[in-house]
Amino acid sequence: MIANAAERHIPFAATLVGRRELSPDTALFRVAPEPAALEQLSGFLPGQFVQLSVPGGGEVPISPADLPGEDGTLELCVRRVGQVTGLLHQAAAGQPLALRGPFGTGFPVREMTGHPALLLAGGLGIAPLRSLLLHLLRHRDQYGEITLMYGAREPGLMLFRDELVGLAAAHGLRLYLTVDFAREQAAGAYACAIGLLPDLLKGFRFDAGESYVAVCGPPPLYRCLVGELTGAGVAPERVLLSLERRMRCGIGRCCHCAIGTKLCCTDGPVFRLSEVADIPEAL
Amino acid sequence: MGSVVEVNPLSRVEGHGTLRVYLEGRHVERVELCLTESPRLFEALLLGRSFAEVPDIICRICSLCSTVHKVTALLAVEEALKLPVSRTTRLTRELILHGGQLQSHALHLYCLLLPDLLEVKGVADLARQAPELLKAGLALKQVGNQIQEELGGRLIHPVNITLGGVGRRASRDTLYRLRDGIESVLPICTDTVQLFRQGFPFPPLSAPHYLAVQTGESAFSGRALTLESLPGIPVAGYREAISEWPVEHSHAKSARVRGLVPTVGALARLNLAPPAGGPVGELFKEVGGAVTGQDLRGNALAQALELYQSALAARDLVEELLEYDPADTGSPPVLTPAAGSGSAACEAPRGVLIHGYSFDASGLCRAADVITPTSLNQLALEENLLALAHGMEGAEPAVLVAALERLVRCFDPCISCAVHLVQL
């Protein structure tokens, strides 16, 4: 809980301490916030986001890709698309940054205990789901079967592949990787399927009645997956969608992120399908 | 074997130009000044446009002189349409023209010419080597700009001065601000005069034939021109007095007035109407010897004197405007198109500027003509360049062209303006 209202508006200082390129336009940034910010991050739930500032450029919402705070840093998986993300991609270790948060709803990890979890990630959607995955695996014994299906456009754009394969081996994570396009060989080298995520889901057997399903990916993905999932018998309350909208303030004021009459930044970004199914523009 | 020394682009002038010196051994054959700015075709752009649009379009001919182009166009169109203007409007125009003159002279003296005095390459060097002088010059320039922006609504290409009136009359608060600004730079004005007293040592040049607008009620505009001792050349008949023709190597034109090669600008104005009385008159008594009867090298000092003159005049105008006549808001009249022709002449910072237009019954422009100071100066400039080059024959080519470039700068040419029409 954030004690002081001003702290939700004024970013804390932070420093870029390391970066790792993941694909031609995406990198994993390791950021060390000042102690007061870490304190706030201690309450972080996977699926929540932070408002990251690159001074002089502006501020963007980013969902941490790990469980921030514990080792004094957080990992942000960021794609270069414009002004602020572009500046971040130019930055080297030592670059001063700033951040606020965490904000928004996260995945209901407590409510999910005892249940199987199915994580469906498309493209950059892996970022928040990696955070969720790390949480589930850390508390492995509290959850049922854990499955991650991750689709990328092509093998070179698959993020965290080696790491995910390692996690699967060590923790009994069921991992399915797929790419939209690839030559057979390339796919073979990557040990992944070729096809769209919804197709992969079609042939998949799981305990639909008991499972929680978390989805994050590009907008068209939700429409395809949601039908599959409800068709398979997953309760809409247990379909968890992490949605993205244009966001400016992150705390429910600037109103850019509205979905129907809900705000993505405060009512989301993680919504239950039951909350948004009736909103025409949501998915 | 002949050789050519070229300066391209001419630097620290407004617009694109090239200077070429044709040498035969060390003997100077020919000097060419090419104003290579791309053709702008303003007169052609104006044809078919409505009378109300003409001033807004033509002011874009040049940014440094946009205010005076706009006012001259307004005067010419108003004459064509027989539009009267109120006192507020007249005073506002007068004040904004002083603002334009302040900004233009300050820019020229401090940013473009001063590097010559201090023997550096330009404004970036000034910022390092003479920051205080540059700061003073910019303060002066800023006051001119403040006047232009407050009264014109926009710094360059003013909008608030319009046909028959002003969009909005300056408020009292604005006028107070302007007065404070002007007063704060008066000391810089007198310093500037001292700074630019320093001559510029080269062989003598021929004595110019000065041409200026015969001003009266207005410090800038008038209905007649004076050429040396020949007053009363009517502006309305300017085409009979001035012959203009395009030059081979240049996109600009050359001109003669009554067969003579004219010289226009600050120096011409001060020679034809030396300031008498008042603080400027006093100063002129002290330094005027370096200006009167001199060749173009006195132009910088003349501009410095005019800076002071303009600052003082602007302050007086602010006082006059403060004596508000509440009834005279300067609101422009409702305009109705009519056929007619009109011309007007103003003293731009660089000298005589003439606009002439004709409109048909639906108010559309059927003929447009602009004679700019730089066109009027073109021949004198070339003659001077040649004389200077001859006087320096035998000098190192680098020294020679440096001197020539410096002489070009003394004329303060405005190449954007110069490049455009002939519509005879």
Next chain:
Amino acid sequence: MEISAYLANDNLPQFLDTLRAFGTLHGPTLSESGVSLFAPLTSLDRLDLGYRRTQIPPKKYLFPFRDTFLEYRDGRYRFPSGDSKRTVLFGVHACDLEALAYLDQVFLSEPEDPRYAERRANLLLVGISCTPDDYCFCSEPAGSARCDLFLTEQQTGYLVQAESSAGASMLKAAAKLLVSAPPAPPRTPAPCVIPAQDPERAYSRDPLWDEFARSCVGCGACSACCPTCYCFDVRESTGLTGGGSRLREWDNCLFQSHGAVAGGNFRPGRVDRLRYRFLHKYCGFSPLQGRSSCVGCGRCKEVCPVDIDLRELIGKTAPEPGGGR
């Protein structure tokens, strides 16, 4: 504490001068070009009590069009030093007071917006009764308690009523100019607004939607002039000497940039954006879901160059007032 009193017309100028003790006095004035606006009452001659509505509502005092929200210097963001001065805003109509109360709910709710809160704490509001014109669409001119003091026009003066302790202090300071009056009748509730609408309506197939989408020139006047519109954009810029500032600027939901994200737009067509506008105005966004924010001031109708009036989408089958959610 006397909370209501009577002020005779003759005493109004003196009364206003008394209010100056509480802060810089602002009120409705007419600009040189004939626009009605709230501005400092440097002289009482400027006061225009007969005004209908100002072009920009009083929100400008709390949430200016362009505002430096944060400054960046020496590795830290911070609020710029507070610039807010104590201000008495005189002559605000009930609809505008209602709108301010709405904005208070937006900006003073947790987490409170410190810039807004600082300005709000420094703003005293004196309301005044009004005469509606053709653009107004409130049910009837009403009083309002959403202020410090409210003046209700009577035949030869005003009934003055304190609505806060600050208002009571004002009354006390002006005691010499007032005569006692019987306690005013209880206030009618807030002026009528367009009742809250069912969000379903925003997605109706009414052809009017397309007609509006076709004709909206996207000028942005409606939201700028709306007393409860508060969408803002955020932009950051760096100065030449390092350091920078983060600006907030009013935004309009009908601009394409409002919903644009990398690779797409969640409200690609103007019709989608008009639906958004409808939702925000008449259905309310979380946490104000189920509240209409329209106070009936009539500004959007007056300023829209193409006469778009979203209320027409409601008119045909309007539910009973209060029949929303």
Next chain:
Amino acid sequence: MKKPSLAIAGLTACSGCQLTLFNCEDELREILERFEVAYFPMGQSDPDPKRHYDVALVEGAVSTPGDLSALFHFRNASRLLIAFGTCALHGGIAAQKNRSTPRPALLREVYGDRAPQLESFPPAPFKNFVSVDAAITGCPPEKGDLLRLLGAVLAGTLPAFPSYPVCLECRSRENLCLLLERNQLCLGPVIQGGCNARCPATGIPCEGCRGPVEEANVAQELELLLTRGFSREEIERRMSRFTVEWDYGQRS
């Protein structure tokens, strides 16, 4: 840190954009201090046109082969090419008759028999020939926009300029709406804002000097002006003053 090198140049133009740099009187010394001014003939002699520039601010439209080769030069030599001003961005004042009068006729009008010797084509914006990295619009540009751009470049980025029309700022300044209340030919609804509605603030309708706003509903503006009694001819004449390439059917 190495100072970014700066080139400032002009093609077919009035030099107003370059003058705007000089008009930043309060900041000029700071600018000259923080950038290495590598090419700026208007302010500095002996420009060296061969080297590499971090930023090139180039004003003016492209209307001669010389303009074009200069443009290519600056594109090739610069990391960031900035279209500086409305002429560079939209063609500007010189292009206003591109659609209505053939170039040779315009040239003949002004240069008579010499016209055929002049190599000149219809003035066009940079984007017709090269890619630009950013633009500052305006005839003249706003000082603030120029300073924001230079500040952003120093910070390693480019500025985010607002994308709203003139009307938004105009209304927010509480100007009288000249279109609605005075029935004047104001282009505010379809013109890129950022000038703080300078002209309507003085009671003069917006002449469109900043070019079209991103999502101009041009067809509606046209309809609006037609119903207010302006002739199509007059409207098009006005709209083409700074931007000739309007799509009069565009609605978004």
